[in-house]
Each structure stands twice: as C-alpha cells, then as structure tokens.
Amino acid sequence: MIEKILEIAAQKENLNKVFAFVTESLSLLSCPQKEFMQIKMVLEELFINIASYAYGENGGNVAINFLLYPEENKACITITDSGIPFNPLEQDGPDTSLAVEDKPIGGLGIFYSRQKVDDMSYTYRDGKNILNMTKVFSR
Amino acid sequence: MELTSTVSDGKQTIALSGELNTLTSPELSAVIGTQIDKITALVLDFTDCDYVSSAGIRVLLSTFKTLKQKKASMKLINVGENFKDVLESTCLDSVFDIEWK
Secondary structure (H helix, E strand, O other), rough: EEEEEEEEEEEEOHHHHHHHHHHHHHHHOOOOOOHHHHHHHHHHHHHHHHHHHHOOOOHHHHHHHEEEEEOOOEEEEEEEEOOOOOOOOHOOOOOOOOHHOOOOOOHHHHHHHHHHEEEEEEEEEOOOEEEEEEEEEEO | OOEEEEOOOEEEEEEEEEOOOOHHHHHHHHHHHHOOOOOOOEEEEEEEEEOOOOOHHHHHHHHHHHHHHOOOEEEEEEEEEEHHHHHHHOOOOOOOOOEEO
C-alpha cells in the first residue's frame, strides 16, 4: 500500500495542484485513460464544491488522501475539510423529466461523482467533513 | 485552453483545445458572450477537448438556454468518448444537438 497526501487551501486557484496530485498518485496504478479522466473529474467536482461553499471569508484547508493498492489496482480516496457540514450523499440528482428551461444547473458535479466511484461514504466527526471513496480500476 | 472563434453569416464556430474545467470555462463564456446577441447559430468543436467538467457544462447549458429563447441554434461537434460519458451521466445527451466523433 502506498499513501499520498495533499493538504492545500480550499481555493479554486489550487485546482491545478489537485490535478497534478491526482495524476502523480494514479500513475502508480494502471488506470485506463477513461477511468483516470473520470476520477480526475470527480476530484475537480468535490474540491471545487468545498472551495466554493465550505468556508466563509476566512477560508480553510482541504486534505486529499490516496491509499493506493497496486496489486488490486484500487484507490481509496479520502477528502477532509473543516467547513460547514455537507453530506453529498443526501443531495438529489437532477430531475431528468424537467424541460431544459427548468433544469437546475447546480448539483450535476456531485451527481456525476457518485456514479463514477464504486463506493462513497460520508462521516461528520470532530468538526470535519470526511468523504471516503473507493475505486477499483479495470485492468 | 485555446479557443479559436470564427464568425460568418451569423454563425459562430468555436474550436476548443485543452480542458474545459472550472478555471478555463470563464474563457469560453467570455468568447461566446462577445457574439451571442448577433448570431443565429453556434457550433462548438470539441475535436481537441475531451475533458469537460460541470463548470463547462454550466456554460453550455446557460448558452443553450439563451440561444433557444432567441430561436438560435447550438451544436456540439466531434464530441469524444470522455465528454460523451459526462453528457450521458448527467442526462444531457438528449438535450443538446450533438455530433459524436
């Protein structure tokens, strides 16, 4: 098992640092390009969500932790922030029956993220949002 | 992100190159914004752009709504596998006029 940790300020401007971290971490597994892109996008959606809504004016940090299991080609990803409590698993997906004029634009990123990992769980503990995800990559 | 915009006979074509993400989508929004009042058709060419996150989708959706209101058209062309996956996963593949790669 290999562990990779990134802790940075939850600011949109740091997105490229998140991308570099995801790319470096997942290079230790053998990820098909499509699934790599999906996980990169999941990290963008969840990081930007925290950067946009978790903290007030004073800001705060976000920690991204990858536990990589090369033998199983598996990544366990944990995202932790100390912002306002937010459980992405409680968000409704977009209503696909609505006409385009009525479609809400928000929420698509989280809806997408939930579909692209094998498992997602949320805990609020000691003032922290802790989101755990597992992804087993195809070989 | 590199955006190449061509306007002719009321039709704007924008070729995207790079990733359409949270940091780059304001650039696309700005390029569309310069012409949106004048055009009757918008074509977005994704030949060299196959990463589109929800920030990019948001720009596409709001542009689509604006154009639809004024009875102008919008088409996404040369959509690749990864972007297709995003459109299908968010149930937007049936909303936009799309030409797959």
